[in-house]
Amino acid sequence: MATDPAPPRRPLTLRDVSEASGVSEMTVSRVLRGRGDVSDGTRARVLAAARDLGYVPNKIAGALASNRVNLVGVVIPSLKNMVFPEVMSGISEVLDGTPLQPVVGVTDYLPAREERVIYEMLSWRPSGMIVAGLEHSHAARAMLAQAGVPVVEIMDADGDAIDSVVGISHRRAGRVMAQAILEQGYRRIGFLGTKMPLDHRARKRFEGFTEALAKAGIEVADQEFYEGGSALAKGREMTQAILARSPDLDFLYYSNDMIAAGGLLWLIGQGIDIPGRIGLAGFNGVELLEGLPRRLATMDACRAEIGRAAARIVAEGLGGEADPVRSVLTPHIEFGDTLLRS
Numbered sequence: 001m002a003t004d005p006a007p008p009r010r011p012l013t014l015r016d017v018s019e020a021s022g023v024s025e026m027t028v029s030r031v032l033r034g035r036g037d038v039s040d041g042t043r044a045r046v047l048a049a050a051r052d053l054g055y056v057p058n059k060i061a062g063a064l065a066s067n068r069v070n071l072v073g074v075v076i077p078s079l080k081n082m083v084f085p086e087v088m089s090g091i092s093e094v095l096d097g098t099p100l101q102p103v104v105g106v107t108d109y110l111p112a113r114e115e116r117v118i119y120e121m122l123s124w125r126p127s128g129m130i131v132a133g134l135e136h137s138h139a140a141r142a143m144l145a146q147a148g149v150p151v152v153e154i155m156d157a158d159g160d161a162i163d164s165v166v167g168i169s170h171r172r173a174g175r176v177m178a179q180a181i182l183e184q185g186y187r188r189i190g191f192l193g194t195k196m197p198l199d200h201r202a203r204k205r206f207e208g209f210t211e212a213l214a215k216a217g218i219e220v221a222d223q224e225f226y227e228g229g230s231a232l233a234k235g236r237e238m239t240q241a242i243l244a245r246s247p248d249l250d251f252l253y254y255s256n257d258m259i260a261a262g263g264l265l266w267l268i269g270q271g272i273d274i275p276g277r278i279g280l281a282g283f284n285g286v287e288l289l290e291g292l293p294r295r296l297a298t299m300d301a302c303r304a305e306i307g308r309a310a311a312r313i314v315a316e317g318l319g320g321e322a323d324p325v326r327s328v329l330t331p332h333i334e335f336g337d338t339l340l341r342s
Helices: 014-021 025-033 040-053 083-095 111-123 138-145 170-183 200-215 231-245 257-269 287-291 303-316
Strands: 071-076 101-106 128-132 151-156 164-168 189-194 222-226 251-254 279-281 326-329
Touching: 014 025, 014 040, 025 040, 040 138, 071 083, 071 111, 083 101, 083 128, 083 303, 101 111, 111 128, 111 138, 128 303, 151 200, 151 303, 164 170, 164 303, 170 200, 170 251, 170 279, 189 200, 189 231, 189 257, 222 231, 231 251, 231 257, 251 257, 257 279, 257 287, 303 326
Parallel strands: 071 101, 071 128, 128 151, 151 164, 164 326, 189 222, 189 251, 251 279
Antiparallel strands: none
């Protein structure tokens, strides 16, 4: 049975915040502009109501007839990671042929910082938002849901999207890598990666990886985690540490290629047979590492393709309301020289 379409969202106004907080629109305006003599209790009540509603003040109200600027907010966790510059290249490639210009905000994987970045970007009324990941604070989700422009969450497809989503299933990526490792007879497997509560995509790969191992009656034999510092240097340190504890490991699965490269260089320096005595694999398919003495086993995360697809969704959604898009890409294993292949 057909259902009536949901009524279109209307932009939130000062009146909505006024009604939610129980104070006048003039007082709401003074609080949100940081002006006027307002009590601390009233200020806190107004700010809490605005946060819960997802209301973002319009810094360009009345300045432009369209009430939008030709900017696309792109919110990513890091520019140090080689993954995200490739995503940005894909976004820029598509937007270069349009009036739109990407503007980047970096969150350092911190939810509170992401919330601030999204708030500031939306206050300038961009024409679209591209945001890495599906996990956000309540306030960030509310702001994006009320933005009134195309919103595309990228990199991850394991979860519910606010609007459109373009990414891969990281749980599936972990499962596929685990199955490939097991098929080659490796059984004493160690995991090396970032501390994952804030890196949701690494966490999901690890969950998929351990689920596939468990189905075969195998558990991760040892784990080593890090945060901060040079990825290559950390990869060397972590590999040395985990093998000092568990010298019988026969495979090392790293959460990304950069720390895997550090591990590979350390193992080569020790004269260890790769992939006979010990195999290893990373994730991301970073082209920068193609000059290593051995080609890493890895899995391409479809980064540039994700950036291009997200930019197309934003550009094509400018003409009016469009149905949300859910695009799930499929990465493939590159066996390289560090994972046995039958």
